[in-house]
Amino acid sequence: NAGVTQTPKFQVLKTGQSMTLQCAQDMNHEYMSWYRQDPGMGLRLIHYSVGAGITDQGEVPNGYNVSRSTTEDFPLRLLSAAPSQTSVYFCASSEPAGDFTDTQYFGPGTRLTVL
């Protein structure tokens, strides 16, 4: 199993450009999430999905779109990049375990710089 994969690892954008961060998992997990990590801070939830075709907003959704057409993939789209979106982005997946969500598996992260 590759686990959770993210591409690209690094990206530099100019203000106003758009791009898609890719995330894929091969564990057949139902749940997937996107987080951003700013310097000196913990991870903050951007969007999450509880299954194909179902997405919802997290704590900091503005400026980002997501879709979940398959169980495996959960791309994050930046519509018009802004310097405030400079961050490290982590994708995670997990599986329900009874009444609890099981452990989240994180991808290696994408380091995004917006000039």
Add this chain to the structure above:
Amino acid sequence: AQKVTQAQTEISVVEKEDVTLDCVYETRDTTYYLFWYKQPPSGELVFLIRRNSFDEQNEISGRYSWNFQKSTSSFNFTITASQVVDSAVYFCALSEVNTNAGKSTFGDGTTLTVKP
């Protein structure tokens, strides 16, 4: 709303010292998970432990131990006989029950530096 507080921003110790990282959480739920993750300088997130709210037993794994106390809403992490390889940022996180699947609230992290 749930919240996780890691009051210690940075800790520096000398190798072989014991060190405790504090984590205090807030949640209205009676059922939840608590986690600790390690983020080494390479940047990936390494899962260390998961504890559910019904299990207050302390856990030991090698040099690592965790103390969960619901009465004080704390889930502290102790490294015994620290080593240079323990240098990393450590995050405490909280997940509510299955209705909020795939969501965790993270603390801001504690940067641990272990000096030789």
